[in-house]
Amino acid sequence: MHKAMRFGALALGLLCAVQTNAASIPQGPHGGIAVVPLDAVEAVQSVTFLNKAQLIVEDYAIIALPLFHDVGEQEVQVTYDDGSIRNVVIKVLDKQYPEERITVTDQEHVTPSPRNLERIGKESARMRAAYARFSSQPPNLLPIVQPVEGRTSGVFGSRRFFNDQPRNPHSGIDWAAPTGTPIKSPAPGKVVVVGDFFFNGITVQIDHGGGFISMMCHLSEALVEEGQTIKRGAIIGKVGTTGRSTGPHLHWSVSLSGERIDPAVFMAVLNALHED
Missing domain, CATH: 2.70.70.10 (Glucose Permease (Domain IIA))
Incomplete structure (x- = not known):
């Protein structure tokens, strides 16, 4: 099963903390995280969002979504050892905090x-x-x-x-x-x-x-x-x-x-x- 599909299944029920939509766009609320599946993770040099390096766990990049960040689609940069860069679209969702x-x-x-x-x-x-x-x-x-x-x-x-x-x-x-x-x-x-x-x-x-x-x-x-x-x-x-x-x-x-x-x-x- 494709990583994005597997993640969509396992994240279900986590208070909409992380979601995948029909287009498998990783998404999460501001103040939360988005999870980006990584192909060929052993060849990944770094993952950046808003010019900041991000955490990599197993086959995933864990993207920190700032509490005061604008909602909507954003891009994450995945850089590989050979110098190539893949841009991945994520979506920052709105959330009302108490x-x-x-x-x-x-x-x-x-x-x-x-x-x-x-x-x-x-x-x-x-x-x-x-x-x-x-x-x-x-x-x-x-x-x-x-x-x-x-x-x-x-x-x-x-x-x-x-x-x-x-x-x-x-x-x-x-x-x-x-x-x-x-x-x-x-x-x-x-x-x-x-x-x-x-x-x-x-x-x-x-x-x-x-x-x-x-x-x-x-x-x-x-x-x-x-x-x-x-x-x-x-x-x-x-x-x-x-x-x-x-x-x-x-x-x-x-x-x-x-x-x-x-x-x-x-x-x-x-x-x-x-x-x-």
């Missing part, structure tokens, strides 16, 4: 002082540098492990208001869990950032390869060090409520080629590929 209103007791976590703004700027630069990494394509990425079990208390892309003041959309998924619950690494990788940040609290960022970076936030304790290589399922820390948090939970952000995307969609679609 609104979320949050009350926090510490007004500094809504309108920080100049001193804290300076701290936030330094911390943001450190995290952005980690998100910008693109190490070699991972050979053994799948399956993706859910970092912690718990009630979903926050979804990706929600338009957030803190004490009725609008802020950036939610960049990940939240799971409520008791303080001290062990947190697993979703895939093999290298720890690139460990820090205690103003908004994110105790934070761990992991480079999984191919532009796939995880960020775990609000930990009560980090159990890894920067530069440490870890296996899938390794315990990297414990659930907490540090930083701007209203209760114990894990926040997991997935950055793909420098773009924050929906972790739930990413995990479901890639694991469906693995099971195919």
